[in-house]
Amino acid sequence: MIFTRWKKGEPREGRVFLVLDPDNAMTAETCPACGKPLGATAPVQLLAIGPMDSEDMELHNSGRWYSAVALVFHAHCLGTETVPPQPSRSRNTVPHQGDGDA
Numbered sequence: 540m541i542f543t544r545w546k547k548g549e550p551r552e553g554r555v556f557l558v559l560d561p562d563n564a565m566t567a568e569t570c571p572a573c574g575k576p577l578g579a580t581a582p583v584q585l586l587a588i589g590p591m592d593s594e595d596m597e598l599h600n601s602g603r604w605y606s607a608v609a610l611v612f613h614a615h616c617l618g619t620e621t622v623p624p625q626p627s628r629s630r631n632t633v634p635h636q637g638d639g640d641a
């Protein structure tokens with residue numbers, strides 16, 4: 540069972556994880572959206588489902604943070620745009636350097 544910090548009113552979509560390590564047991568889990576294994580080639584993302592017990596339910600109902608049960612999806616199955624991993628590209632490349640975001 541996977542948990543993520545969540546509270547009512549916050550987006551259910553958690554942070555996007557990097558592509559899973561091939562050794563990670565989670566790669567064999569299936570994505571609830573497409574039914575395919577999470578694998579080790581696509582970024583994955585947590586989706587908060589809700590409280591697991593009455594204690595968490597109380598926190599949930601009072602709008603406080605708690606550890607909600609979460610499911611793991613492919614990030615793209617949740618509609619999250621992710622940059623596909625491109626090992627050959629330098630991490631130091633700044634695509635829009637000089638555009639100014641001040």
Ligand SMILES: [Zn+2]
Pocket residue numbers: 570571572573574575612613616
């Ligand atoms: Zn999927």
